[in-house]
Amino acid sequence: MTRTTRLTPTRLDAAADFLWTSGRVLEQRRFAHLFGARPDSVGVLAALGAHCAPGGGFAYGLEPDVRGPAPQPIAVPAALLALEEAGALDEDRARPVCTWLAEVSAPDGGVPVVLPSLRPYPRPPFLPVPEEGAEPVGELLSTGQIVAPLLRQGIDHPWLTAATAFCRAAVEKLDAPHPYEVGAALRFLDACPDTDWARSQAARLGALVREQRLVLLDPARPEEAPTAPGYAPGEHHLPHDYARTPDSLARAWFTDEELDLGLDHLAAAQQKDGGWPINWLRWSANTESEARPGVTLQALLTLRAYDDAPDA
Template sequence: MAETGASTDPVPSPDAALSPVARAEHFVWLTARVLEQRRFAYHFMEGTTGAAGTGGDQAADAVEAALAAYATGDGGYGYALEPDLRGPVSQPLHTGHALRVLDSIRRCGGQRVERVCRYLTSVSTPDGALPAIHPSQRGYPSAPFVPIVDDPPSELLATGPVVGLLHRNEVWHAWLFRATDFCWAAVESLEKSHPYEVQAAVAFLDSAPDRPRAQAAADRIGRLVREQRLAALDPADLDAYPVSPGYAPGEHHFAHDFAKVPESLARAWFTDDEMERSLDFLEGDQQADGGWPVRWRQWAPGTALEARPIVTIEALRTLRAYGRSID
C-alpha cells in the first residue's frame, strides 16, 4: 500500500459503547493471523453464524484452509501454530491446538485425524503418551519456560487435551488405548498440581468414556484445586491467592479457566457466586483496544501479538457459553 503520509498518532481504539464482539472484531482485524480472523468470522460474525452460534460450511471451510497452512508432512502441525514454539517442526502442543480448532468447527474426524493419530504414535514416549516438547524443537526459537530435553517424559499437559478431544469426537485409533490409560493413571495420582495441568486433566475428564470414573476423579481434583488455592475465587483480592511456581507475576487462574463451559465437570467445583464473580472479571478484562490480555509469561513481542487474538476468541466463547450478552 502506498504511503500516504507519516503519522505518530496512536491507533484509535474501538468505541467503548460498542458491544464486546464489535470491539473484539476491531482488534482481530487489526492484529490477528488469518487463522484467528477466520475463526472469529466463524464464531461471531453476522452472516456466518447460525442459530446455534456456529458458522456454516463455507465459514468452516475457510477455517480449515487457514489451518492447513500450519500442517506438516508427517501428519502433525508446526509453524508456530502455538505461538510460544517457533519454527517449522511438528510438536504435540501444535497438534493439540489444531485439534481444538477442528473440534470448534465440528471437523475433528476423517482422514485428517487419522493422519494426526499416526503422527501422535510416531512421537509418543515408550509408555504411549505425549511429551510436552519433542526434541526436534531444538535449534528453533521457543519460550525459555519450555525446556527441551533429549528424552522427554510423558506429560498430562500435552496428552490429556488430545485424548479428550479424540474421545469427544468418537475417534477410535490404536494410539488412544495406551494414551487413555496413561491419562487415567496421571489424573488419579495427582496430588500437588498447577493450573495448566489441572486444565489438561479437565479436558480429558470432560470427554472420557467412563463417566462415573471421570466424575469421581473430577470431584477429587476439585477438592485439590480448592485446598491448594489454584483458583482465584475473589478477583477483587488477587493478593490473597498464590501464583504457582514458575508462573509470571499475576498469572492467576479463575473459575472460568477451569470450567470453560457450564457442562464441564469443573463447574461443580465453584458456587454460583464464585462463578458469577469469575465471569464478571472476564467480561471486565476486555482491554481498550478490544482484545483480552495474555496473562502468562511473555518472552518475545511477536508471540504476545499472536496469542492475544486466540485468548480473545476463547474469552468470548466462554462468556457466550454462560449466557452473557456479547453482541
C-alpha cells in the same frame, strides 16, 4: 448465578475490530465461523493448512510459544480445536495426526510437550527441551488436551487407546498438580466416556484445587492465591479458566457467587483495542501479539457459553 449478559454487542464489536486488525488468519477465520452471519468451515481448514507439517504434525507458530518448522505435540491441541469447531474432526483427518503422535510418544502412550527438534528454534525460557536421543516422557499437560477432542468425536485409533489409558493413570496420580495440568486433566475428564469415573476424579481434583489454592476466587484479593512457581506475576487461574462452559465437571467446584466474580472480571479485562491480554510470561512481543487473538476468542466463547446457559 446472576442472569446477566456479559457478551454485549458493544463488547463483541470491539473484539471483532481487534481480531480483524490484529488477528492471525486462523483466528480471523475461526471468529468468522463461530460468530459471523454464516459459518465458514472451509476458511478455517484453509488457514489451518498453513500450519501442517509433513507426517501429520503441526508447526509454524500454530502454538505461538513454539516457533519453527519442526512439529511439536503441544501444537496439536490448537489444531484439533480448530478442526472440531469446523465440524471436520473425522477419522480421515485424525488418522495421520494419531499416527504421528504414536511415533513420538513414550512407551506408556503419553506424549511429551515438546521434542528435541525444537532446540534450534526460538522458545520461551519456561519451556524445557529434551536432549537429543533422550527417551520421550509423556505429560498429562499435552496428552490430556489432545485426547479430549478425539474422544468427543468418537475417533478410533490404537494410539488413542494407549493415550487414554495414560491419561486415566496420570489423573489418578495427581496430588500436587500445577494449574495448567489441572486444566488438561479437566479437558480429558469432560470428554471421558467413563462418566462415573470422570465425575469421581473431578470431585477429587476440585477438592485439591481449593485446598491447594490453585484458583483465585476473588479477583480483588490476588494475595489469596499464591503465584505458582515459574509463573509470571499476576498469573492466576479463575473459576472460568477451569469451568470454561457451564456443563464442565469443574462447574460444581464453585458457587454461583464465585463464578460470577470471575466472569465479571473476565468481561472487564477486555482492553481498549478490543482484545484480551495474556497473563503468562511475555518473553517475546511477537508471540504475545500472536497469542492475544486466541485468548480473545476463548474469552468470547466462555462469556457466550455462560450467557446462553439456561440455568445461568
